[in-house]
Amino acid sequence: MLTKKLKRLFLISILIFIAHITEELLAGLWNVDSLTISAAKYFQSIPQAIFVVFNLTFLIFLIIIALLIKGGKWIWLVMSIVGLIFVFELEHIIKALISGGYYPGLYTSFLFPIIGFFYWKELIKNFKQNK
16 A cells, blocks of 8 residues: 555655656647657658657556456556656756757756655655555
């Protein structure tokens, strides 16, 4: 079972993700992000890309819900994936350091190591208690 503290950290992370995605959107991340630019080459049009991305996101959402409904050890997998996203978001800081300037999403990305530290600390504690 997840503690109230871990649930609260997860909810706080949602607010951080909203701010982060907003910063990326306002700063035009899609114009400079190599992953986005590379992935765009596989689509013939924007509507096709939106269709594929929406449906893949929906399928991933359904798989996550199925794992959570199943319960048990699967909740730890789902919560660990969220924790890994915090680590992945360090990419913004690294790319800014490499480029020597601002990289879209940089400002809010500084919050991820902070929330990630407390999140992983609590997740590991929860996992040990529920083992």
